[in-house]
Amino acid sequence: MANQHFFPSITPFETGTLPVDNVHDLYWEQCGNPQGDPVLFLHGGPGAGCSEQDRCFFDPSHFRIVLLDQRGSGRSTPVGDLTNNDMEHTTSDIEQLREQLDIDRWHVFGGSYGSTISLYYAQQHPQRCKSLVLRGIWMLRAEERDWWLYQLRMIQPELWNKFAGFIPESERGDLLEAYWKRLTGEDRELALQAAKHWAIYEISCCTLLPNEEFASHFAEPDTAWAVARLEAHYFRNVKPDPDTLLLDRVERIRHIPAFAVHGRYDIVCAVKNLVDLSDAWPELDTVISPDSGHSSHEPGITKELVAATNRIVKTGSPCF
DSSP, X not given: OOOOOSOOOOOOSEXXXXXXXXXXXEEEXXXXXXXXXXXXXXXXXXXXXXXGGGGGGSOTTTEEEEEEOOTTSTTSBSTTOOTTOSHHHHHHHHHHHHHXXXXXXXXXXXXXXXXXXXXXXXXXXXXXXXXXXXXXXXXOOHHHHHHHHTGGGGTOXXXXXXXXXXXXXXXXXXXXXXXXXXXXXXXXXXXXXXXXXXXXXXXXXXXXXXXXXXXXXXXXXXXXXXXXXXXXXXXXXOOOSSTTHHHHTGGGTTTSOEEEEEETTOSSSOTHHHHHHHHHOTTXXXXXXXXXXXXXXXXXXXXXXXXXXXXXXXXXXXXX
């Protein structure tokens, strides 16, 4: 089914590069209304980067739309680099970009890992957030990592068997460590093969029904390599301390108007994640889309996200 909920395609009115240290140069762009209500789009992955479609969740006549390719992602360089690549540095990058663009406060919009960094950023800098629009909640907890690495086989055994089957049987007791060794090893061809298996496993689980157009986003080997490396890095090395950090600090952001949508059949980030967040945050407006998986391109998810940004246009808040 065609997705008619997006706004029409637009092109940036400004692009730039943000040097954040002696390693990373981050790509950013602005679209829509240069004098409009600022909104920051935070992509998922980590490592996926922003796409042209990501500009289309927002009314371009109202919003000043800012998109940032995070460290090691998309058009930022060097692609796939893990140096100083964590939530704290990303939050610092976001603040540096906000100051460079002379924005005092903005709406923050993020899905999947983008919801993770949206929550972390808002908890670090609540005074900078007008509102939050979240999708496919992911909080980097141990149970979420275990779900992705192992428990998905209860729903997608064929895909999981291919994912695990790439690894020799003797190493399958720790799939993350086995993939990490290959993704960060000196054998480039082996790293690309590992990345392909990782990416196919993830992307095939993102939509309720098979979607070749969406799956093609990771068809480029270098893109798959960057996403797989960064995801494995975050799974292995960027663990919140304590594990429930993003839930524990919800008190910091309960005053911020916020909306979250989650697909009922999201098997990448289980809907329990949304339930856990809303239990800790009674003011959070939530919708569980009954006919959707994980992707923001699922029509039911897109419809709810665009409705939320349209409520900002009308009332200043994404809430009902």
